[in-house]
Amino acid sequence: MEICMQGVCGAYSESAAQKAYPNCEAVPCDQFETAFEAVEGWTVDRAVLPIENSLGGSIHRNYDLLLRHKLHIVGEIKYAVRHCLLANPGVKVNDLKRVLSHPQALAQCEYTLTRLGLVREAVDDTAGAAKYVALSKLEDTGAVASSAAAEIYGLDILAEDIQDDSDNVTRFLMLARDPLIPGTYRPFKTSIVFSLEEGPGILFKALAVFAMRDINLTKIESRPWRRSSLRPPGENANGLQKCFHYMFYVDFEESMASDNAQNALKHLEEFATFLRVLGSYPADTTML
Template structure:
């Protein structure tokens, strides 16, 4: 399905994606995410689901719990950014919630430097934003010589500056946040790198897996027992079957953080792996069976259609 942004603040190239959730495309679909009106993630949601009922939450965990308890149909989770890497908390949330990844969207994020009308860059002493957004603008901020203050998201910082009339403060956020809170855009594309692509996962309670063959991406998470070369052996199971691994991420095993190797104590890890295949395909099934030979603790498995790359410009002035 092809979708275009209809909001003037969300002008960009077509968004192309296929949704594997059981929920049909309808105006009443409820999509939840961490944020509020004016956040970058809101732009992604409104483009991917233009007729949805947006249901922002204060925390990502709350968004996932809302879907898990059937109070919303889908949750959007930020998983990775091309400038700063993985969002580790999101990986932990995937493991702790019983939801399926049904869609993946890439968005070229354009961050703006915002301030009250009449304020210039030289007037700025403090910059508000989410820690991840601040990290994406680290070099640009160092050139300004300002202090940084963490808030839940850029829209929250914009609201603080507007309500408290903070003329010595700016915020890194979206062009829509500037419009909502009466701020000026001092600089578009304020992030250090362009393109600045963020990867989002869409989660639902269940997934509708078509029987016909299509290109899919599958995500698994597993733990491995002690022993030399066990991770290598696990990954060879995919190599032998020509299955392309697109992502490997390790996280400490919170349930069993340490393990003994000989006389030494070492960190114990779990591994998140994405590969390009459907679990309905024989090569993928055989790879997963071989993976079991190493007695891994395979926790979860997700399958969705292989993602497409999209670009969403947040403001035609940028």
């Protein structure tokens, strides 16, 4: 199984892919869009896409990619981000003056890096930082990256779990050309995107289709959607001029193989202005 991921070898996406498919071969690429195209063009079997992080939130841009392309979600992986301080063999913490990583990783390790008095330098990605430190044989510069990156690039781990906040989990989606045949043999989750007319109570109505059928939601998120016609000022009852419609991202705990889920979505379709099922897939129930 070949899986395309954005980034270089040793990226967190690679670890997530290997958690999902233990013997897979990770195929690195530059951009998320390239990963989608690699699956669509039959070059690889799957793509792995980070969709939300417990500190950073949902990545709307990657939802946009899901909507622009026709791939199906066939799995999810929750992966705990555990940053390490890496350096070339023989280099000690006290030798370090600088540290390289993705700015978000640097920000997530702020407390430790400040305590060590290290000058932070931003680069494109965490594994790329490790690769650069290794290839350039730097002796005064470390990298913040995963333990997997340490192994790949032959670096020592000087400190583990250096993130300030231990609750740092990224959720990845596995994408394929064909949908999974949804089963009920194990807990399934279904991800949908829909849009609604505006107005008080309309979201309430949408959630009723799930609540009335005892379907539990694991995620709901509204997103203003600008690509829509404007209402004339004053048409809205309470005086706010609206330049947005809304898209909603919802995940629920039910397989599309169940009549219950089918009925809920048929009901939602009666009044949603747009509805797409992104995929129905086994839930990642591992504790992190």
